[in-house]
Amino acid sequence: MDTAKLLIVEDEEPVRKLIKKIFTEENMIVYEASTGKEAFEIFTKYKVDLIILDILLEDISGYEVAKRIRKYDIQLPIVFLSGKKEDEDIIRGLEIGADNYITKPFSPSVLSALIKSLIKRHKELLKEELSSNYIIQGDFKFDINNYKLYKNNKEIALSSKEMKIMKFFMENPNRVFSKEEIYKYIWNDQDFDDNSMMVYIKYLRNKIEDNPSKPRYIKTVWGIGYEFVI
Template sequence: MEQIRILIVEDEEPIRKLIYKILSTQDMLVYQAQNGSQGLEMINKYSFDLVLLDILMDDISGYDVAREIRKHNLQLPIIFLSGKKDDEDIVKGLDIGADSYITKPFSPSVLSAQVKSKIKRRKEILHENTDSNIIVHFPFKYDLNTYKFYKNDIELKLSSKETKLMKFFMEHPNQVFSKEQLYQSVWQDNNSDDNSIMVYIKYLRNKIEDIPSKPKHIKTVWGIGYEFYI
């Protein structure tokens, strides 16, 4: 079995060594980067199963490193490990795309459990992506066999029309469609009804968005229509 490969991006050597000791004793292959620039260089050169990322570093902040990772890789687990404990810092890190945020000082057992949990989830996603009957765009998943839709592995109950519209979005992520195109594709009717589309978009936002009034996934593209953004 191939070893799990972890990258630590941390400018404090004692913390790097501590994390290395914790994870390497659990049969993980642990790499170390002493700043953000070195971390990005290693990410571009090697393949990792998870990145542990400090925030306050001399050259590039952990936030910027995470943003750069997410431009090219949506599935690589990122765990922030930081002394910044304010709620706004934690929320910012999660909004950028981190999978978890652990504050310093940290418990070795909690760190180890978080790492194992995120890697297990990544393996499940990679396995699901090889199943042609399951569409995965994290945190969403649509099962073509059962017509069930999930967010963070929790099933969301959708009506028949909501299911058809969500299936279409999952099959066409990051593409902009007019209301007419959506109506014809989902309702299969050339007589477009803008009001029906707007109503069902509202229903879906209420079910899948964290803040329906500020949608991050089903976005309005003014003057054109809608985009399912991942």
């Protein structure tokens, strides 16, 4: 799992430092805020994986911070950590959209287990959402909805035919196809044009390969056709 990033919003410094120590020892990147304003500034500047949020802050309440964050991100896990133990406080926090509500004093081991579980689930949900909208193969990501290709998260401009060929390859990695098979699929034409096929493969290699003269991704299988290698 990628290094998790955690935001702690707590105005009591000893509590904040304790929580930071717990998760720093778990090899997480931990950001700290003592006010709602600082929390929102960090949230907008850094992409965090979870927020631990106190309710009683110096400027605005943790409830208000959570409401503002939910306007921008409805999926980000938020855990309230508060000395307010009344049922109505807990219910209000959960109704705002918190994923959990822990009261003080708390068990460091229980808090650690809960936070790690929520971050893992959040990352898995994001991965599922990403995979439903993209084809991801090795260094490449194909945006199905917008027909865009990315290599190492940098967009590569392709023509419509090049885009179709690349989509075909990414849907069928590590498989050998004859030139005729690829041509008929892309051009929807029974009359095979070997020259057109070779020209477009050359164009595509010039755009996606690090060294087009020694292709790493689109391999020529002599006497047969091509293979997109991952």
